[in-house]
Amino acid sequence: MSGTKLLMTFPVTASSHALADYRGRGGYATLEKVLRGMRPDEVTKEVAASGLLGHGGAAFPAGRKWGVIKLNDEQPHFLCANADEGEPGTFKDRWILEHTPHLLLESMAIAAFALQVRHAFVYIRGEFDLPYRRIAGAVEEAYAAGWLGEAIAGTGFALDIVVYRGAGSYVCGEASGLLTSLEGKKGYPRNRPPRLTVRGLYQQPTVVNNVETLANIAGIVRDGAEAFRKVGTTKSPGTQLISISGHVQRPGVYEVEYGAPFAPFLRDDCGGVLDGRGLKCVIPGGISTKVLTAAEVEPLTLDHASFTAAGSGLGSGGMIVIAEGTCMVRVLQVLLRFYHHESCGQCTPCREGMGWMHGIIDRIVAGRGEAADIDRLIAISNANDGTTICGMGDAAGYATVGIIAKYRDEFEHWIVHGRSRHDGRLEAGPAEPAREAALHG
Amino acid sequence: MKHLVAEFETMRRRFPEGFSSSLVLPCLRRIQEDRGWVADEDIDGLAGYLGVARIQIEEVLSFYTQFRRAPIGRTHLQVCRNLSCTMRGAERVIEHLADRLGIAPGETSADGRFTLSTVECLGSCGTAPVVMVDEAYHEDMTPARLDALLTGLAR
Numbered sequence: 001m002s003g004t005k006l007l008m009t010f011p012v013t014a015s016s017h018a019l020a021d022y023r024g025r026g027g028y029a030t031l032e033k034v035l036r037g038m039r040p041d042e043v044t045k046e047v048a049a050s051g052l053l054g055h056g057g058a059a060f061p062a063g064r065k066w067g068v069i070k071l072n073d074e075q076p077h078f079l080c081a082n083a084d085e086g087e088p089g090t091f092k093d094r095w096i097l098e099h100t101p102h103l104l105l106e107s108m109a110i111a112a113f114a115l116q117v118r119h120a121f122v123y124i125r126g127e128f129d130l131p132y133r134r135i136a137g138a139v140e141e142a143y144a145a146g147w148l149g150e151a152i153a154g155t156g157f158a159l160d161i162v163v164y165r166g167a168g169s170y171v172c173g174e175a176s177g178l179l180t181s182l183e184g185k186k187g188y189p190r191n192r193p194p195r196l197t198v199r200g201l202y203q204q205p206t207v208v209n210n211v212e213t214l215a216n217i218a219g220i221v222r223d224g225a226e227a228f229r230k231v232g233t234t235k236s237p238g239t240q241l242i243s244i245s246g247h248v249q250r251p252g253v254y255e256v257e258y259g260a261p262f263a264p265f266l267r268d269d270c271g272g273v274l275d276g277r278g279l280k281c282v283i284p285g286g287i288s289t290k291v292l293t294a295a296e297v298e299p300l301t302l303d304h305a306s307f308t309a310a311g312s313g314l315g316s317g318g319m320i321v322i323a324e325g326t327c328m329v330r331v332l333q334v335l336l337r338f339y340h341h342e343s344c345g346q347c348t349p350c351r352e353g354m355g356w357m358h359g360i361i362d363r364i365v366a367g368r369g370e371a372a373d374i375d376r377l378i379a380i381s382n383a384n385d386g387t388t389i390c391g392m393g394d395a396a397g398y399a400t401v402g403i404i405a406k407y408r409d410e411f412e413h414w415i416v417h418g419r420s421r422h423d424g425r426l427e428a429g430p431a432e433p434a435r436e437a438a439l440h441g
Numbered sequence: 442m443k444h445l446v447a448e449f450e451t452m453r454r455r456f457p458e459g460f461s462s463s464l465v466l467p468c469l470r471r472i473q474e475d476r477g478w479v480a481d482e483d484i485d486g487l488a489g490y491l492g493v494a495r496i497q498i499e500e501v502l503s504f505y506t507q508f509r510r511a512p513i514g515r516t517h518l519q520v521c522r523n524l525s526c527t528m529r530g531a532e533r534v535i536e537h538l539a540d541r542l543g544i545a546p547g548e549t550s551a552d553g554r555f556t557l558s559t560v561e562c563l564g565s566c567g568t569a570p571v572v573m574v575d576e577a578y579h580e581d582m583t584p585a586r587l588d589a590l591l592t593g594l595a596r
Contacts, residue, residue, distance in 0.1 A: 086562060088523045088524055088525065090564070090566070091564045162455045162456060166466070166505070186504035187504065202460075243566065245528075245529075251566070320566075322528075335524065338524075426524070426527045
């Protein structure tokens, strides 16, 4: 068990998502306390003092984002929970939406009070079915019980929350693309500045926070910033929901206290690498973070500073475990196919670059690669960096450069010999000796 | 789409004033649930109802992967093939489904019962591989579980 828990604090049952159970866990008492006894700026001050970091990947301090919103400026402000969870390897927000949706709603109501928001939104990816039904059901329960709507808890505070479903687009997880989509348009990201907190949804000041970020608000306001800071590290206070998948014995969502050591987490909590195989590498924080070899990742602690110092990032906490014997050329092929598929086409370097990179990696895997192809992939990655409106093109480049820097020999092998150095499969079958025995009897 | 307008009006009440444009996505989703795809007359009707340009609706329909401008099979099987799913057997799942249904990804069976598609990351990496059957996720799939699923769908 990797330290203190702040979110996964209750047993998941057939009714743990329902309002009655949430009330039984003390739910909505913090909202009531806030509405009856705090000023909006006091709430934001508490959130800022807690040091809560954004959990969508960028780890931007939530309090600083909120601090940009000017109170009493006579403009409508909007709040949006980003539930467009689409970064491959990340599936933690789903856990919150499915198992404790009222924690998100109570936290959003507290945030809405602090930011003087009358209308808030949960933007949820269109494919999510159960998570949608759970959060939409929770919204109806909250209205019926008077935790949403007019005169909440008998006070003058009013809030409406709309659950808004996407329709299949990775780029809408980027906050400005999300707001464009919420305006009923194709989800093109927008150039910043102006920041979304200055001109966001329909040009009004808007705060977009990740689901997990918001879910921490109720606890922070209930227990105070000081208590929150006692959990985690100085630079990364609190906890992180880690989504772990790939070649791991027990994949799933785990809440870890920031600063917990990685190696025992993988070994004890997650049961180690699948079927007792050796660890080759880990993509630690969503596929756009740079791959870390076993030797690089094993000494790290689970916090932003530790992973950043190792040349990668903890990002959204979406970890993909890769076993010994896995072909990294095929790994990159899957990633580049994905980025090409999801490029929205607005910016030329990404629209063209993703297609070129996908074409090159397909050519290598088809046995028609050229020696210069490896440097071409790096050159396109570097040329794209910083030239596009959103970070997707950059991210594809970081993933590419990261894999090639550490496993260049596998690319050279495929180009020279026309086949994988390994067996080319990504699925971890039996360990090598057993596979040999199966093949050669 | 005219018979859905009463439902659209209910949806609209939750949105702030001036948010007509935002209703494009939820209305299209409802239209597609109803018809199975979105027809030209739906676009014209929705543009008129919401007071938005027809091009905005066309752009939305071509931008998002979930919207369809033509009918597909009665049951839509979508297999994730992103990294975590592939690492847990998605390629075998796709092969098995293609064999059983006699169609390649992107195709619809001759009897119009099944459409097979591949998709990129459904956020089900911890329970990979995943197959989405219409709206529902079927997780931790194996060939044996796929066979049970297909048998259930054939009933």
